[in-house]
Amino acid sequence: MTRKKLWVGGLALILALVLTSVAYGALGDRLLSKGSNGPEVTELQKRLAQLGYPVGSLDGKFGSQTQTAVRKFQQDHGLKVDGLAGTATITELKRLTSESTTASGKLVGSKNVDINLLARCVSAEARGEPYKGQVAVAAVILNRIKDPAFPNTVADIIYQPRAFSSVDDGQINLPPTASAIKAAQEAANGSDPSQGALFFFNPAKTKNKYIWSRPQILQIGNHIFTR
Known part of the structure; x- marks a missing residue:
């Protein structure tokens, strides 16, 4: 076999392996x-x-x-x-x-949002907060979908490593409260009490320098909302 044939054969094998890895990336x-x-x-x-x-x-x-x-x-x-x-x-x-087929979804821009997952995150992150604060927490997640610096689905945003403490401690798996479901739906309908925030934190519970360095917009309940 000539060197040219060996080279072509090797290239074909590499290409096949690359295509296989792409197919199984998800x-x-x-x-x-x-x-x-x-x-x-x-x-x-x-x-x-x-x-x-x-x-x-x-x-x-x-x-x-x-x-x-x-x-x-x-x-x-x-x-x-x-x-x-x-x-x-x-x-x-x-x-x-599938966020494009979920029956509980709500179209936000060009994205179909999983309301149940959004509500579970709101419930876990903002349980006991004022209703307005719960809507604001949901809005933060939806605001991230629109920002190219973040993933573009609710699931990928919520399960991004170390993004939400409720994922790390398992609270995300608890059923959402009725107010959290309502808050998620309201945010999906366009309400944004956070005024475009991309982050929120409880000042009594975090010493993270990065989150404290973000431009602060307002405080609702125990949460400060930042850009």
Whole structure:
């Protein structure tokens, strides 16, 4: 075989591997099971957590907590309960977490917002805050969708590493309060008491220099809202 043929053959193989890695960059259809790891597992964990199934840290490692979450998801949705994320499980998970098809969604600009997930975050982050403050917290998340510095879906914003303490401590998985649901819907309808804020924090609970350095807009309840 000539060098030219070897070079062409090698190039074709590299291209095939690159295309394969791109195809599986998000949640693909290959079987995921205990011991699997990588970006597909991270996406699996994120979607399970989005639906309220605790998976622990979104670390891309299919461990016992992720397996338990998969089994519970399968049980709740009439699937074979084997703890394996196969084609049927992944297809159903995609269907329920697709922001473009969710029945509970609300169109904001060109994005369809998962109201339930937004409400869960509001409930976890602003429980006990004035209703206006809860709407403002929801608005902050929606404001980030419009900003190119942030991810462009509610799920990716909420599950961005270290973005919200409620994800780290598991509070995001609790059912939302009625006021949080109402606040999420109001924000999705265009209300923004935060006046365009991209961040919020409780001054009594944070010493983070970066968040304190942001231009402050106003305070509602215990939260300061900043750009």
